[in-house]
Amino acid sequence: MNVAYRLAIALVLGGSGFVGSALAQAGRPGTEEFGLTEKELVQSVEKVEALIADCMRKQGFEYVPADFRTIHRGMIADKAMPGMDESEFVEQYGFGIATLYTGQAPQLNEGYCPGRIGLGEQNIEIFKKLSSADQAAYNRTLLGENIDATFAVSLEAENFSRCGGCTLKAIQQVFKPEQIRATYVNPLTEIINKDPRMKAALRKYAESMREAGFDYNHPDEVDVDVKKRLDTILGGGAPPLDKLSSEQLSSLKKLQEYERKVAKLSTKLQKELFDPIEEQIEKEMYARQVK
Amino acid sequence: MVASPFGKRSVMSKSRVITLCLILAIVLAAAGGAWLAGQGIVSPAEAAARTAPPTPSPILVPVEKRVLSSEIVTRGTARFGTPLAIALAPSLLKSNSAELITTLPLVNTQIKEGDVVFTASGRPVLALQGKAPAYRDFTPGTSGDDVRQLEQALQRLGFDPGEVDGVYDNKTGAGVAAWYRAKGFEPFGPTPEQQAKARVLEAALGDAIKNKLLATTAAAGAELAVKNARTKASLGERTAKADVSTKIADQALIALDPKSLQMARIAADAKVSIAQAAVESAKLEGEVAVRSAVEAQKVAQFDVQLTGEREQQARAEWQNTVRKIGVSVPLDELVFVPVLPVRVEQVMGVVGSSSNGPILSVTDNQIVIDSSLPLDKAALVKPGMEVSIDEPSLGLKAQGVVDQVAATPGTRGVDGYHFYFAVRVAETPTQLQGFSLRLTLPIKSTAGAVLAVPVSALSLAADGTSRVQVSKDGALNYVTVEPGMAAEGFVEVKPKSGSLEPGQMVVIGNDFIESLNRAEKQP
Numbered sequence: 001m002n003v004a005y006r007l008a009i010a011l012v013l014g015g016s017g018f019v020g021s022a023l024a025q026a027g028r029p030g031t032e033e034f035g036l037t038e039k040e041l042v043q044s045v046e047k048v049e050a051l052i053a054d055c056m057r058k059q060g061f062e063y064v065p066a067d068f069r070t071i072h073r074g075m076i077a078d079k080a081m082p083g084m085d086e087s088e089f090v091e092q093y094g095f096g097i098a099t100l101y102t103g104q105a106p107q108l109n110e111g112y113c114p115g116r117i118g119l120g121e122q123n124i125e126i127f128k129k130l131s132s133a134d135q136a137a138y139n140r141t142l143l144g145e146n147i148d149a150t151f152a153v154s155l156e157a158e159n160f161s162r163c164g165g166c167t168l169k170a171i172q173q174v175f176k177p178e179q180i181r182a183t184y185v186n187p188l189t190e191i192i193n194k195d196p197r198m199k200a201a202l203r204k205y206a207e208s209m210r211e212a213g214f215d216y217n218h219p220d221e222v223d224v225d226v227k228k229r230l231d232t233i234l235g236g237g238a239p240p241l242d243k244l245s246s247e248q249l250s251s252l253k254k255l256q257e258y259e260r261k262v263a264k265l266s267t268k269l270q271k272e273l274f275d276p277i278e279e280q281i282e283k284e285m286y287a288r289q290v291k
Numbered sequence: 292m293v294a295s296p297f298g299k300r301s302v303m304s305k306s307r308v309i310t311l312c313l314i315l316a317i318v319l320a321a322a323g324g325a326w327l328a329g330q331g332i333v334s335p336a337e338a339a340a341r342t343a344p345p346t347p348s349p350i351l352v353p354v355e356k357r358v359l360s361s362e363i364v365t366r367g368t369a370r371f372g373t374p375l376a377i378a379l380a381p382s383l384l385k386s387n388s389a390e391l392i393t394t395l396p397l398v399n400t401q402i403k404e405g406d407v408v409f410t411a412s413g414r415p416v417l418a419l420q421g422k423a424p425a426y427r428d429f430t431p432g433t434s435g436d437d438v439r440q441l442e443q444a445l446q447r448l449g450f451d452p453g454e455v456d457g458v459y460d461n462k463t464g465a466g467v468a469a470w471y472r473a474k475g476f477e478p479f480g481p482t483p484e485q486q487a488k489a490r491v492l493e494a495a496l497g498d499a500i501k502n503k504l505l506a507t508t509a510a511a512g513a514e515l516a517v518k519n520a521r522t523k524a525s526l527g528e529r530t531a532k533a534d535v536s537t538k539i540a541d542q543a544l545i546a547l548d549p550k551s552l553q554m555a556r557i558a559a560d561a562k563v564s565i566a567q568a569a570v571e572s573a574k575l576e577g578e579v580a581v582r583s584a585v586e587a588q589k590v591a592q593f594d595v596q597l598t599g600e601r602e603q604q605a606r607a608e609w610q611n612t613v614r615k616i617g618v619s620v621p622l623d624e625l626v627f628v629p630v631l632p633v634r635v636e637q638v639m640g641v642v643g644s645s646s647n648g649p650i651l652s653v654t655d656n657q658i659v660i661d662s663s664l665p666l667d668k669a670a671l672v673k674p675g676m677e678v679s680i681d682e683p684s685l686g687l688k689a690q691g692v693v694d695q696v697a698a699t700p701g702t703r704g705v706d707g708y709h710f711y712f713a714v715r716v717a718e719t720p721t722q723l724q725g726f727s728l729r730l731t732l733p734i735k736s737t738a739g740a741v742l743a744v745p746v747s748a749l750s751l752a753a754d755g756t757s758r759v760q761v762s763k764d765g766a767l768n769y770v771t772v773e774p775g776m777a778a779e780g781f782v783e784v785k786p787k788s789g790s791l792e793p794g795q796m797v798v799i800g801n802d803f804i805e806s807l808n809r810a811e812k813q814p
Contacts, residue, residue, distance in 0.1 A: 059683075060366035060729040062665075129706055130727075131368040131661070137727030138366075140684060 031282075033075075033158050034179050035187040042068045044174050048151060051170030052142070059141045059166070066120035066152075074118020074152025081112055087267065094263035095223045098230045098255040103240035105139050105147055118152025141165050147238050158186055159224070192281050201273040208269055214262050219274070222266045226259050351762050351796035354784075355743050360736035361778035363671065367662030367714060367730050369723040371654035374636045375628065378649045379411065382621035384428045386484055390414070390623060390646040396635045402653060403632045405448045407474055411646045414624055415476045419444035421627035429467070429620035434458040440627065441620065445470060464618035479624065481616035489612045496605040503598035510595045513588035520584035524577015531570035538566040630655050658716040658723050659694065661703070662730055669710035671734050672696050678714045679731040680723070689723060691716040693732070735776060742791060743781040747799040749774060759784065760798040761791065767798060 030037035036044060049065035056063035066074075079089045079096060093099040096112055106115035107127040116124065130138055139147045144164015151167050154160050160171050161182035171180060178184055185193070192198050206217045216222050233251045234244075244252065379390065390411035402408055407415040421440040427433070429441055439457035445466040446452055450473070453462025468478035481489075542559035545551045623646070633653040640650035660680065664672055672693055680689040694715040697703060703711035714730060716723060748759050749772070758769045770791055775783030784791065 058364060060364045060731075130366075133368040133725055134366050134727040137682070137684075 031188065033155055033186070034175065034184075045071050045151075045155070047174045048167075048170045051173055052151070052166045055166035055169050056142060061138050061141060062126050063142070063166075064120060064122040064126070066118065066123070070120045071118050071152045071155065074114055074116075074150065075156035077114035077117040078153065078156055080114075090263050090267045092260075094256070094259035094261075095226060097223060097226045098252060098259045101230060101241070101252065103234075103238050103243070105135060106150060107135075107139075114156075115148050115150040115153050118150050139165075143167055145237065157223075158184065160184075162227070188282075191285070192278055195277070195281050197277045198274070198281065201277050205269050205273050209265065212261075212265050214265065216262075216266070219266050219270050222262055226255070226262070229255055229258075349760075349762065349767065349798040350800045352745055352748065352799050354759075354791055354793050354795045354797055355781070356740045356793040357743050357781070358737055358740050359743055359776050359778045359781055359783055360733045361776070362734055363664070363668050363730075363732045365662050365664060365668075365730050365732075367660035367728055369658050369660045369716065369726050369728055371634065371636060371724055372657050372659060374652040374654050375633070376639075376649040376652045377408065377626055377628075379416065379623040379646045380426070382428050382623045384430065384479065384485075384615070384619055384621045385623070392640045392642050392644055392646050392650065395638050395640055395642055395651065398635050398638060400635045401632050401656075402628075402635065404444065405470065405474070407476075408626060409640070409650065411623065414479075414621075415471070415474060416624055416626060417470075417474065418626050418628055418631060418633075420447070420629070420631040422629050423627060425622055425625045425627050428622045429459050429463075429625070430615045431459055431461065431464055431617040431619070432614050438463070441625075442466075461617070467620055468618045478618045479621050480618055485612065485616055489609065489616060492605065492609040492612050496602070496609045499598065499602035499605040503595065503602045506591065506594040506598040510588065510591035513584065513591035517581065517584035517588050520577070520580040524574070524581050527573035527577050528570060531566070531573040535563065535566035535570055538563040628653065632656060658719075660691065660714040660716060660723075660728060660730065662712055662714065663705040663709035664696070664712055666700060666708055666710070669696060669700070669712070672712060672732060676732055679733075680714070680716060680728050681731075682726055682728050685726065687721055687723060687726060687728065689716050689719040689721060689728075691730075735778070737776055737783055741775065741783045742785065742793065743783050744797050745799050746777060746780055746782050748797045749782055749784070756787075757784075759791070761789070762796040762798065 030040060032038055032041040034041075034044075045068045046065070049067075049071070053063045053065045079086050079093075081089055081093075084092070089096065093112070096114075100112045102109055102111065104113075105127070106113050107119060107124045109116055119127075127135060127138055142165050143149060144167070146162040146164060149162035149164070149167075151163070151171070154163050154167075154171075159182065160168065160175065160180045163171060163180075168180075193202065202218060205219065209216045214222075216225070230252075233248055233255060235248075241249075393410045393413055395409045396402070402418050404418065404420050406418055408418050409416050419441065421437075421444060423437055423440055425437065427437070429438060434457050436457060438459045439455060441459075442452040442455040442457070442463060445463070446455060448470060450466040450470045451462065452466035453460060464478075471478040538559070542556075542563050545555050545559040633655055635651055636654045637652045638650075639648070639652070640646065674693050674695055676693040678691045678693060680691050681687060691714040694713040697705075697711040700710050701707035705711045744759055749757055750760070752758050752769070752771070756771050757774050758771045760767050761770050768789070770789040771787045772784040772791065773787055775785065777783070
């Protein structure tokens with residue numbers, strides 16, 4: 001759409017009060033992950049999955065591209081357990097990072113495992129039929145070093161920095177380089193974070209966290225930090241629980257306690273401080289005036 | 292008077308100018324209105340032309356010269372050959388059947404022919420190549436195919452077993468002894484128990500011989516006793532009968548004598564009767580004596596037979612024992628393995644524990660990769676086909692050949708939608724066992740580099756011929772081609788009309804998006 005056309009629309013709609021809204025909408029980010037629109041998200045997911053399948057095939061593995069519904073199910077599976085709402089989950093398991101760590105491949109994990117859902121049942125069945133050596137190679141080829149960082153989970157977390165293997169290769173072909181960096185922030189979040197109300201809320205959040213003994217300035221830092229701490233304990237890779245030394249198990253137990261506490265407080269503050277403001281800002285950004 | 296034409300004209304021209312201006316304004320207004328109205332009027336042709344897609348620009352790609360090959364890419368896990376469990380059977384040469392494991396090899400230890408696999412109760416367990424398993428002790432005198440297998444193995448190892456005839460003789464024993472000593476062990480000779488047993492059996496044999504002699508002597512005596520009894524019985528009977536004759540003669544004399552008294556006659560008769568009774572008695576006594584002697588003889592003869600059998604049995608036992616007192620190979624000291632060398636795959640036994648049950652498993656050194664093929668690809672893979680093996684992330688690389696392809700899907704642990712197939716890896720210094728490896732099987736390949744274009748560059752002409760559209764100096768021309776093998780999104784082409792060179796640009800499609808962008812940019 002060229003400028004003259006936009007201007008014409010603006011002149012035509014001038015009296016209706018729609019001008020501001022239309023112009024604002026022209027530059028606003030999408031509401032989905034990575035600032036994508038719903039359509040863009042679906043297209044990106046389909047492209048990534050097709051590229052993953054192609055990459056896996058070249059490595060000699062069968063991989064059935066997961067459809068958007070499957071990926072979406074994997075995305076919403078985070079902090080969700082049957083018979084439990086999110087607050088109950090957080091109360092019991094924190095973020096479910098260290099507390100529910102098993103070291104098992106997501107395909108073989110029968111318990112809480114968001115990564116498993118987003119892989120799709122067909123791929124899980126393919127994986128289960130492989131020998132243990134092939135299973136290890138399959139996940140190394142598909143996911144790289146961090147076998148929990150599946151596409152669906154990483155997409156939901158808006159963090160592709162832990163992805164590897166064919167998943168990362170496919171993501172690199174579809175997403176922009178800045179979206180893959182660990183420092184990436186969703187443009188919508190960025191806009192919201194720049195809002196004075198949100199800035200004040202973030203200050204309040206950081207103060208409250210510090211009062212409780214946690215040094216975090218933003219809620220997004222918390223689960224990333226828990227993951228880092230877990231990686232440090234495990235010393236790279238994802239060894240099964242029965243392969244961990246007593247020192248590692250002891251450190252893991254401490255981290256689980258830490259995760260529960262910090263997740264509980266962070267989630268509580270998020271709900272109290274950010275949710276109302278975010279809701280208000282989004283309403284202001286995306287609301288349409290109805291004549 | 293003449294009116295100033297100028298002044299009159301001046302008045303007139305003013306009104307005319309105004310009129311003209313008005314007319315012009317009206318004309319302009321009408322023209323403007325018409326123009327504006329004309330802007331809104333669009334003929335169907337003009338509308339169609341405006342809404343028609345812009346002329347697309349062609350997407351060009353270069354003609355390539357490349358080797359085309361279609362391939363199947365799959366995965367598999369490398370392993371050594373099928374594991375063979377090694378267990379010990381108890382030896383009859385050893386009284387103590389419960390052997391204890393004293394040493395065990397480490398996993399991956401290479402076992403060659405003649406090597407000591409492990410030791411049990413300080414004795415070696417040696418490996419020889421042979422298809423038939425060991426099932427009995429090898430002792431002097433034994434014969435059969437298993438002995439031949441042992442002799443052949445000794446010959447291969449350079450320990451002379453004598454003639455390879457399937458008979459364990461002294462030379463075989465000597466070969467075995469040399470083999471044992473070369474491995475640092477004493478050969479299995481007669482044990483103190485065996486020697487003591489041989490002495491006991493020897494003494495038993497002597498006793499048996501003595502008993503047999505005694506029985507034979509007793510039998511001979513019994514025979515004489517029978518003869519004596521018969522003679523005695525005969526003599527007694529004859530004596531009694533002679534007495535009867537005498538008495539009868541006396542009776543006749545008395546009867547013929549007229550002077551004899553009645554009493555004398557009666558007495559003579561009585562004497563005859565008594566003598567006749569004595570004959571019967573002597574006969575009976577003789578018969579009893581003979582019968583007793585015969586019975587005694589029978590007992591003696593049975594004793595001879597029994598002691599004879601005992602002597603034979605004792606002799607056989609002694610001979611059997613003595614025969615085994617030589618260099619032997621106990622059953623629990625020898626393992627025949629179909630192919631050697633082998634490597635230790637797994638050690639199940641524990642040092643110090645009993646040697647019962649499987650102690651270790653061995654595999655051959657041939658690396659095999661187990662894999663599977665989808666149903667549609669299985670028919671393309673045949674035994675003997677070359678396979679490229681690699682694992683890019685680990686830097687592993689090797690070559691192999693397809694060893695076997697299952698005849699039916701769903702065998703050897705693969706699901707019903709796949710066929711099992713195995714790849715035999717060519718000798719490689721790389722450790723591949725246990726790794727997941729990528730297997731690439733080239734199904735078909737062009738003979739060298741050929742002219743190739745993307746499949747999308749190929750189109751069909753109205754006459755059914757294949758063609759590509761070549762861009763040259765801004766013009767697009769069709770070149771008729773003969774398509775060949777297609778793989779990796781490319782197709783081999785041979786020009787039939789015109790020329791086609793590597794690097795020439797061919798059309799694979801039209802860039803509508805680019806055209807649209809260009810159209811949008813145009814004023």
